[in-house]
Amino acid sequence: MKAKTKGRKYTRKRNIAIAATITIMATIIIISALNQQTKKETNPPKEDPNKYFLFLNAEAQGQKLSGSTTALKIEYLQFNLIPVGGDAHDVVIFAEGMTNPNNYWYQEIKNGTTQSIAIQFGTPIRVIKQSDGTYLIEIEIYSRETWRDKHIFKMRIDEEIGNYVFLKEE
Incomplete structure (x- = not known):
């Protein structure tokens, strides 16, 4: 008789969805960081x-x-x-x-x-x-x-x- 394996089995579609979510989140973080860098460069330095x-x-x-x-x-x-x-x-x-x-x-x-x-x-x-x-x-x-x-x-x-x-x- 075959022993049942414990734990989750991820389907191929579920793995693709997780990878897509991680990619989208990473893209948002990178775009946000670039926007912050651009804002810092456009504000002139303050004076005495x-x-x-x-x-x-x-x-x-x-x-x-x-x-x-x-x-x-x-x-x-x-x-x-x-x-x-x-x-x-x-x-x-x-x-x-x-x-x-x-x-x-x-x-x-x-x-x-x-x-x-x-x-x-x-x-x-x-x-x-x-x-x-x-x-x-x-x-x-x-x-x-x-x-x-x-x-x-x-x-x-x-x-x-x-x-x-x-x-x-x-």
Whole structure:
């Protein structure tokens, strides 16, 4: 008497169907990989925002920190932003402690156009006097054309009125 074999017996049609499925899946994966490669090549590399934008006429105001001769609390920062590397799209400006961060998104700023930026700090930022007598105020900026980076305003006290100080960019 013949012993029955355990396991599946694949028919010829079933083997062809499995081979066709594997071939189709491999083709889809290869096409997808080639599309990703093409997309990477068509997107231009992002630029440094400190070269893509000009930062001009920066001014800040704040107060002296009580009991300190070197620390200030900055409450307000204003500057002009000008794209010089081309039109800037989806421009985002961020600084710690700023009020309403959503207000500092700009859909488009045309090349060479001045955009006035005024940042109010709900939580004043604390800055310390550097050895050269300046104060450094830092913001983050990026757009579709640039990578995310910091811009540092190097400022000096321009005027003091009582406890209030007014700074200008050096």
